Amino acid sequence: MKWKFVLKIADLLRWIWKDEIVFDENGMQWVLELDGIDDRSVLIKLLDFKTESAETCDRCGKQFKRLVKIPEYIAKYTLDKTEFEESTEDVVFMIDSKNETIDVEELLYQASHLDDPFVIKCPDCEKSDENNIENNDDFDTL
Numbered sequence: 452m453k454w455k456f457v458l459k460i461a462d463l464l465r466w467i468w469k470d471e472i473v474f475d476e477n478g479m480q481w482v483l484e485l486d487g488i489d490d491r492s493v494l495i496k497l498l499d500f501k502t503e504s505a506e507t508c509d510r511c512g513k514q515f516k517r518l519v520k521i522p523e524y525i526a527k528y529t530l531d532k533t534e535f536e537e538s539t540e541d542v543v544f545m546i547d548s549k550n551e552t553i554d555v556e557e558l559l560y561q562a563s564h565l566d567d568p569f570v571i572k573c574p575d576c577e578k579s580d581e582n583n584i585e586n587n588d589d590f591d592t593l
């Protein structure tokens with residue numbers, strides 16, 4: 452999956468400013484709330500992020516599309532390199548200071564991998580697993 456979303460945020464840095472962007476295209480949906488918190492950083496709230504992720508089943512090798520849903524993901528974009536490097540708890544990205552833009556692509560990319568399953572299974576393998584678990588349960592109660 453390849454995205455190209457670069458936002459101009461000069462206004463957000465110059466004034467205390469809020470903005471909202473709604474995106475719905477090619478099976479991908481999200482809402483971005485942008486909040487210029489000071490002249491060095493912008494807080495970004497990604498809401499209702501839905502997309503399809505192309506996956507390969509770990510078990511049978513089949514290719515399938517998995518629906519990814521992230522209700523909320525918050526990140527900060529900053530001009531401050533130290534903050535970017537030293538932040539441990541928050542998700543922090545750099546603002547492109549030359550162009551005064553932020554790369555939303557990296558935010559979407561990270562968010563879309565938030566709830567990646569440990570083992571990727573296609574719906575068929577998922578289903579056969581569920582059946583097996585049910586069968587095992589029956590066996591246990593006998």
Ligand SMILES: [Zn+2]
Nearest residue numbers: 508511573576
């Ligand atoms: Zn499979």
